[in-house]
Amino acid sequence: MADMGAFREAVTGWAAGGSGESxxxxxxxxxxxxxxxxxxxxxxxxxxALAERRGRDLEGEGVCVLPxxxxxxxxxxxxxxxxxxxxxxxxxxxxxxxxxxxxxRALEEAAAGAAQAQEQIPGQAPGQVQRFFVCAADLExxxxxxxxxxxxxxxxxxxxxxxxxxxxxxxxxxxGRTAQQQLRRFLGTKKGRKIRYGRxxxxxxxxxxxxxxxxxxxxxx
Numbered sequence: 769m770a771d772m773g774a775f776r777e778a779v780t781g782w783a784a785g786g787s788g789e790s791x792x793x794x795x796x797x798x799x800x801x802x803x804x805x806x807x808x809x810x811x812x813x814x815x816x817a818l819a820e821r822r823g824r825d826l827e828g829e830g831v832c833v834l835p836x837x838x839x840x841x842x843x844x845x846x847x848x849x850x851x852x853x854x855x856x857x858x859x860x861x862x863x864x865x866x867x868x869x870x871x872x873r874a875l876e877e878a879a880a881g882a883a884q885a886q887e888q889i890p891g892q893a894p895g896q897v898q899r900f901f902v903c904a905a906d907l908e909x910x911x912x913x914x915x916x917x918x919x920x921x922x923x924x925x926x927x928x929x930x931x932x933x934x935x936x937x938x939x940x941x942x943x944g945r946t947a948q949q950q951l952r953r954f955l956g957t958k959k960g961r962k963i964r965y966g967r968x969x970x971x972x973x974x975x976x977x978x979x980x981x982x983x984x985x986x987x988x989x
Contacts, residue, residue, distance in 0.1 A: 772827040775800060776834055783836075783844050791848070795855050801830035802989060803849050805842055805861035805900075809835045810955075811907050813966035815862075818978065818986055821971065831989050839867045843874035850878045860899060860988060862981055864906050871900055899988060901981035908952050908962065910979035911969040917947045923968055924951075932958070 775798060778791040794800070804826075806812050812835045819826050826833060836845050842863075849857050863871045903910050912920050924933050936942065936954050945953070955962050970982075 772798065772800070772832050775832055779803075779832075779834065779845070779848065780837075782848055783841065788848065792855060795857065799830055800832050800855075800857055802858040802860065803832045803834050803845075804985065804989070805845055805849075805859060806833065806835050807839045807863070807906075808837065808962075810962035810966040811835065811862055813963050814907055814911070814970045814982060815985065817967040817970040818982060822986065824986070824989075826989065829989070839863060839870065842871055843877060846874050846878035850875070854878065860901075860985060862901050862903060862907060862985060865902050865904055868900075868902055875900075899984070901985045901988075903979070903981045905952065907979070907982065908955050908965070908969075909948070910981060911966075911973070912948050912951050914973060914977045914979050915969060917951060919972065920951050920969065923965075923972055924954075927964070927968060929961075 775791065775794040778788075778794055782788040782791045804815060806815065812833050815833050816826070834845070836842060842861075846859060847854055849855050850859050859875075915923075921930075921933070924930055933951075933954055936957060937950060942950050942953070955965050970978075
């Protein structure tokens with residue numbers, strides 16, 4: 769039976785140069801109504817974790833959470849999934865503030881000169897593109913600020929990574945950085961760590977401490 773995972777794989781293959789036939793068929797059969805474009809799997813882990821905490825079944829609601837494998841791929845995915853000749857799906861997602869202008873340009877091009885193209889990030893183009901929610905540095909930075917350094921360190925200890933963190937903090941390159949900057953960099957030092965902590969940090973949040981970009985994204989779906 770087809771599922772959203774199959775649709776994600778079909779779209780990823782299409783973006784890599786394959787045929788879009790399977791993606792088009794699955795989009796209609798599932799059906800898919802919206803796609804959340806994210807830079808990578810750690811962001812997807814965080815979005816999925818928050819959805820679960822709030823009792824949301826995004827796949828059942830026709831929402832595909834799609835890690836693009838890098839922010840620079842947003843133009844390609846927006847052309848395939850957004851306004852015709854794409855699949856005509858509603859698009860939203862998260863981006864870092866340094867990539868905001870790039871996202872805006874990519875969405876303008878995907879809209880093929882539509883009158884409201886330049887408003888696609890701060891506003892909403894009906895039926896096609898929802899607002900993209902902007903993080904300061906990145907989502908990990910937002911989560912660390914929301915939880916506080918002491919709480920994140922507690923979680924690192926609970927996850928069995930305290931010794932690795934202590935070793936990391938002794939590196940000369942980390943001297944002079946704030947504790948928050950050090951923790952953010954630590955999460956990206958080992959393959960798979962950012963993905964694991966994307967879920968761990970979200971699950972540890974108090975309900976009223978969810979970072980605004982992440983909260984706004986899920987609320988908009």
